[in-house]
Amino acid sequence: MAARAQFHVLAVDDSLIDRKLIERLLKTSSYQVTAVDSGSKALEFLGIHEDEENNEASIPSVSPNDDDDDDHQDVDISLIITDYCMPEMTGYDLLRKIKESKSLKDIPVVIMSSDNIPSRINRCLEEGAEEFFLKPVQVSDVNKLKSHLLKGKAKESQPNINKRNIMEELFSPDRTITNYGGLEKV
Amino acid sequence: MDKNHLQHQLDMKRSLLDQGYLDEQFIQLEELEDDDNPNFVEEMVTTFYANSARLLQNIEQALGSRPIDFTKLDNYMHQFKGSSSSIGATRVQKECTLFMEYCEAANAEGCIRTFRQVKQEHASLKTKLEDYFKLARQGGPSAGGQAGR
DSSP: OOOOOOOEEEEEOSOHHHHHHHHHHHHHTTOEEEEESSHHHHHHHHTOOGGGTTOTTOOOSOOTTOOOGGGOOOOOOOEEEEESOOSSSOHHHHHHHHHHOTTTTTSOEEEEESSOOHHHHHHHHHTTOSEEEESSOOHHHHHTHHHHHHHHHHHHHHHHHHHHHHHHHHSOSOTTSOOBTTBOOO | OOHHHHHHHHHHHHHHHHTTSBOHHHHHHHHTOOSSSTTHHHHHHHHHHHHHHHHHHHHHHHHHSSSOOHHHHHHHHHHHHHHHHHHTBHHHHHHHHHHHHHHHTTOHHHHHHHHHHHHHHHHHHHHHHHHHHHHHHHTOTTOTTTTTO
8 A cells, every 4th residue: 555655866957958858758757857957956955065075074965875764865866967167076977976975876867968079978977877868859769767666675685684684683582562662563 | 620721830840851951850850749749849949049140140250350269159150050959940050060160270351251151041040930929829728839740
């Protein structure tokens, strides 16, 4: 009965037309979308402050590995799709920052570009981009995102599995009765 | 909905496609329309023309300055070309490509000449699309992009 949570995609593009287009494409595929117009706004949304990204003390508001309630997670981004050519911070720059971030590196990133430049494409893929879409982006491109989104989800659940193993050591192996030290199982 | 009306709209679209004003991307946009977003294509086109006016102005200014900054021109045109391709404006795109070739060659005269063509195609398409959407709206609420599937 539990409704499947919608995947939330963050779209980054300095072009208003292209933001509208990608937003429409993603919504048609039932994704929840947040569209921003720059790499720095994207990082802000993801909870990373550029000058603090290597600072352990900065707690991002988004973490794919988050499973603690006290981490104030406001958003859960399943995938980032970004334009390559943007002023100030290119899509490649943004990709690098995401991959360098402990909390964000497992979020799949897709790059879009109106230019078909093999060296550019290879550079992005080598840096960890899942896919490279040539603009204008089509429905068939968006259909390819599902597998990357599911991959991202799989990575996200791995720490939980580890945690569960630890939990199983602490508590009774018979998990049908949860021992909360006297509290009744509801 | 009036069958003749619908046919008229389809014919207009077919004509725009055949003459190369629009390409498959325009059809893709229409396919993204639904009951909740029945005017998506017109919205995209409206946004395009609002945005592009500014870009064209920037290009105009850049062409007027001496010395001409071809890198700046190329950047502006790259943006403009991108937007044009997103709505399927083929002829406009072609002129943009030509313009950018002249930029690369630092050919001021070529840029100025081609820019006139860019503006012409841009304006010409605007008129045709205005007619198209007017026709679509006249056909009734469901007329929009649902026609021609």
